Structures are given as C-alpha cells and as structure tokens.
Amino acid sequence: METERLRLRQFRIDDAELLVGLDSDPEVMRYLTGQPTPREELEDVVLPGILKVYAEHPGLGTFAAEDRDGFVGWFGLQPTDEPTAVDVGYRLLRRAWGKGYATEGTKALIEHAFTELGMERVVADTMAVNHRSRDVMRRAGLRFVRVYHEHFEDPLPGTEFGEVEYAIDRGTWEATQHG
Numbered sequence: 052m053e054t055e056r057l058r059l060r061q062f063r064i065d066d067a068e069l070l071v072g073l074d075s076d077p078e079v080m081r082y083l084t085g086q087p088t089p090r091e092e093l094e095d096v097v098l099p100g101i102l103k104v105y106a107e108h109p110g111l112g113t114f115a116a117e118d119r120d121g122f123v124g125w126f127g128l129q130p131t132d133e134p135t136a137v138d139v140g141y142r143l144l145r146r147a148w149g150k151g152y153a154t155e156g157t158k159a160l161i162e163h164a165f166t167e168l169g170m171e172r173v174v175a176d177t178m179a180v181n182h183r184s185r186d187v188m189r190r191a192g193l194r195f196v197r198v199y200h201e202h203f204e205d206p207l208p209g210t211e212f213g214e215v216e217y218a219i220d221r222g223t224w225e226a227t228q229h230g
C-alpha cells in the first residue's frame with residue numbers, strides 16, 4: 052500500500068533488526084511498556100506473531116512503513132473480538148515524528164479497512180496521557196468514545212488517568228469523504 056510519502060509492506064522473518072531499533076528508544080516505548088523490548092522477545096515472540104496474523108487474517112496485521120530514506124516504523128490493523136471491526140495502531144522512530152507520517156498512514160489504513168476489507172468500524176486505544184497519539188487519532192478522523200481503566204501489575208506513570216478509546220464507523224467516514 053502506498054500513501055503520498057510512505058510505502059507500507061509486510062514484515063519478513065529477517066526484519067527483526069528494524070523492530071529492535073524501534074523498540075530500543077525509551078521515548079518511543081514511554082506509553083507502551085516504558086522500556087526497550089528485549090531482542091529475544093522481538094525475534095522469538097513479536098516478529099513470529101506478526102507473521103502469524105498475515106496468515107490467519109488476510110489484509111490485516113502490522114506493516115513496515117518506509118519513506119524514501121528507508122524504515123520509519125510500523126502501522127497496524129489488528130483483528131478485534133468483533134468480526135467487522137479492526138484496531139488501528141502505529142509506532143514510529145523518533146526521527147520520523149513531527150512530519151505528519153502517523154496521520155497519513157492512519158488515514159490510509161482507515162480507508163483500506165472500509166473500502167478493501169469491508170469493515171464497519173475502526174477503533175484505536177492509547178493511554179489518556181499519550182497526547183501525541185490522541186492527536187493522531189483525532190486528525191485521522193477517529194472520535195473519542197470513552198475512558199476506561201485497566202489493572203496493571205506494574206503501572207506506567209499516567210495509568211491513573213486511564214486508557215482512551217477512539218473510533219469511527221463506516222457511515223461517518225463516508226460522510227467525510229465528499230469533496
């Protein structure tokens with residue numbers, strides 16, 4: 052899939068190094084786990100899990116994003132408990148922040164979900180305090196739905212403010228596509 056500035060492609064088994072580079076930045080991981088993801092976990096669990104989703108859910112999964120200089124991060128369109136709803140997410144290298152890439156990729160995946168995949172709803176979640184991520188959701192057309200609280204054994208700073216859910220349904224998306 053291509054957007055104005057990005058190419059999205061499936062990850063391959065030899066792409067672990069890209070994930071290691073991305074997840075090694077504590078600032079990138081701040082609202083996710085708060086720490087770099089160990090290489091073994093990325094190689095043995097995360098990457099095989101990504102490849103498994105391609106096989107089990109055609110059209111869905113986690114996609115490597117590249118600009119003309121190479122890898123910038125990933126975008127994900129994941130299955131949910133609801134067969135006609137998908138969950139959108141993103142994680143970019145810090146040097147790729149501040150360029151509008153996350154909004155551009157998220158809009159493209161939302162369009163893909165409604166047009167190619169026949170979905171009825173796209174949802175997204177993040178920590179309430181992850182304002183950069185919430186801004187992406189809003190700019191991509193997703194609307195705030197609710198705050199909810201989850202229990203974590205070792206909560207990240209800001210967990211007390213909860214998680215937020217955003218979503219857009221097909222009708223609302225179609226109504227914004229004119230002109």
Ligand SMILES: CC(C)(COP(=O)(O)OP(=O)(O)OC[C@H]1O[C@@H](n2cnc3c(N)ncnc32)[C@H](O)[C@@H]1OP(=O)(O)O)[C@@H](O)C(=O)NCCC(=O)NCCS
Nearest residue numbers: 079082141142143148149150151152153154176177183184
């Ligand atoms: C969440 C994340 C992807 C947001 O990245 P981002 O760069 O802030 O978001 P966008 O790509 O939409 O870029 C928007 C910024 O680019 C600027 N920009 C520059 N050129 C632009 C262009 N051509 N088009 C649009 N925006 C542009 C905007 O003004 C805005 O700047 P601001 O942050 O100063 O307001 C990034 O912070 C990240 O990877 N975080 C770590 C992972 C994470 O938390 N993921 C979400 C967990 S659920």
